Amino acid sequence: MRRDTFLRSLLALAAAGALPLSARAAANLKMMIPANPGGGWDTTGRALGKALMEAGAASSVNYDNKGGAAGAIGLAQFVNSNKGNPDALMVMGAVMLGGIITGKPPVNVTQATPLARLLSESQVFVLPANSPFKTMKDVVEQMKKDPGSVKWGGGSRGSTEHIAVAMLAREVGVDPTKINYVAFRGGGEAVAAILGGNVTVGASAFTEFGEYIKTGKMKPIGVTAEQRLKDVDAPTLKEQGYNVVISNWRGVYGAPGITAEQRKALIDMITKATQTNSWKQSVAQNNWTPALLTGDAFGKFVDDEFANLRAIMVKSGMV
The missing domain is CATH 3.40.190.10 (Periplasmic binding protein-like II)
Structure with missing residues (x-):
């Protein structure tokens, strides 16, 4: 194959997102944070963006905060404006599932592409x-x-x-x-x-x-943990005689309509980011518990979590 033909083929594969992570140029990513600045999703999204750049997986990360309706407003914008975009990410978590259960918005997280659970707290x-x-x-x-x-x-x-x-x-x-x-x-x-x-x-x-x-x-x-938290001088609710144990978790989704190859490339990027010093420092500083789970296993976890949360909320009179 002539060199110019080979290069054109390589560029075409890169544009289609079919090249392995190691062969692709660092991406210019868009990060949807479906909450106002200063909260847990914001902290997580920006920590992940910093880690992606440290890992060399992203050359830049642009953040878009869009709060309201337990993340449903940002979710709707993400789903409707990024179909097929392999450079779009969205932070989400248990809070979004709870909001979907109570608010029943017209858009659902199932319309986006599950990539990875990152942490629990x-x-x-x-x-x-x-x-x-x-x-x-x-x-x-x-x-x-x-x-x-x-x-x-x-x-x-x-x-x-x-x-x-x-x-x-x-x-x-x-x-x-x-x-x-x-x-x-x-x-x-x-x-x-x-x-x-x-x-x-x-x-x-x-x-x-x-x-x-x-x-x-x-x-x-x-x-609400099973055991006391480092840096928090307070007993668990369970220690105090209240049988209440519940954890939040946060993850990241990709755009709807991306290919299997593009999804894998994003998962590889995120996995690499969680191995950086930057991410490990964020985990320690924020008292997060690492809980990496990727791909279809993460998608199944979200489905199961949705059912579990709904059952708890029905039992507690919230639905």
Whole structure:
């Protein structure tokens, strides 16, 4: 084969996304973050983008924050504007599934392409430093007296923290439909509400509350993990007699309509990114638990998780 013919063939394969990762030039990626800045999806998406560049898999990553409706607004834009685009990624997680269950939006995550689960993390319940309450028991006793008097602040309706609060209410004999849950579109809004005393208790991942816990502006009073978390001086809910254990997880999807070869190339890129020092530092800094699961196995996990979350939400009176 003549050299010019070979080069044209190589370029055609690269354009089609059929070349192995090692033979392709670093991509210019678009990262949809279907939430406002400052939250867990935002932190995860930007950490992944940085790691992709460190791994040499991406030459640039452009981020698009589009919050609202538990990620459904960003999901709709991603699905509708990126069909067949092998350079488009979207961060998502359990929160999006909960939002789809409760909100029933016209677009569904099944319309995009599952690539990889990245991590899992438990929820942390916090009080503002000047709260009259000191422990989760104090909060629970008040909720039992008057459910509406305790304002729980967290992510969108159907989020992991919303489900955790409903599970806690049910565990202590309070009608979950009577809880006073205040949903926020992003971590920044939730933090401001907690620090401003506009909610009684905040619930989210350590990612969003870590710096405020470390500086004493928030007091952690419980975590939804099986075991205590590093850097969080608080007992698990289970230790305190409340059988509430639930974890959030985050993953990344590709655009609808990409080829099997393009999907594999993206999965290889993401896998390589999770092996970088940059990603490992983000995992340690944010108290994440690595939980890499890729391809069809991840797709099956999402299907199973959707069914499990729906069952929990029905049992807790949320659906």
